[in-house]
Amino acid sequence: MYKRISGLAMVIGAVVLLGAGCSKGSLLSNKDKQPIEPAISVSPQALEENNEILVNEASLPEDGWIAIHTKENGQMGEIIGYTFLAAGKDSKIKITVDRNKVTPSLVAMLHYDRDPKGTFESPGSDGPVIKDQQVILKEFAILNQSELIKEFELSKPTSTSNDDTPKPTPPTSQGTRKEFVITAKQWSFSPATIKVKKGDRVVLKVTSTDVSHGLNLPAFNINETLEPGVTKTVEFVADKVGTFTFSCSVMCGTGHKAMTGTLVVE
Ligand SMILES: [Cu+2]
Incomplete structure (x- = not known):
């Protein structure tokens, strides 16, 4: 009788141990999971x-x-x-x-x-x-x-709708064409500040002289990748006044975050 009970206890003990072993095992495999990829x-x-x-x-x-x-x-x-x-x-x-x-x-x-x-x-x-x-x-x-878009157009006030001219007149280049040759390298743009007048047609010729960089100028919808040694030409009309930041958009090392420049439109 005593033997039977102890036998049963051993069985229960073994089951408990097994169970613990299992949960421990699954915890471990959680930890060993692959790193989270973006x-x-x-x-x-x-x-x-x-x-x-x-x-x-x-x-x-x-x-x-x-x-x-x-x-x-x-x-x-x-x-x-x-x-x-x-x-x-x-x-x-x-x-x-x-x-x-x-x-x-x-x-x-x-x-x-x-x-x-x-x-x-x-x-x-x-x-x-x-x-x-x-x-x-x-x-x-x-x-x-x-x-x-239809919804939005309808919701707009219709004050100027009875003339024939197309409404959103795209900015034409009445201003001067201004060309800038820019070098990108770890971790700066040179020149880092560009000044133009409102209405100027701005042409940027940008070349990376070391690793891959990016040129991101969101205010003018520009985001380009700069492969080393390849000159990228970017053109836009500076149709609004302000000070706008451009930055590198390709992770290029420890100084990447600081790799910025300024476009001033007067
Ligand atoms: Cu960068």
């Missing part, structure tokens, strides 16, 4: 009344941001919405965007959260997440974009 997935979607974009899944090994950029004429444009992304993986993320600025396709892009933390500085320190020389982004279509 990634984002978004599906084509219609923008609903609530102005929310749905991001299926996003992951980042550190705290960061998901920014929604416009895309026009093949160029990435301004950010029309963003949200914080805590380190790790998240799914079904909602981001409110500016309904009136939605383009037929949008780009969801991962950005770092660099100092000062907790606020989104872009352009600024919170640059795009880059892995293996690639910016982590996903372009997706807005299926009802044409309806949104």
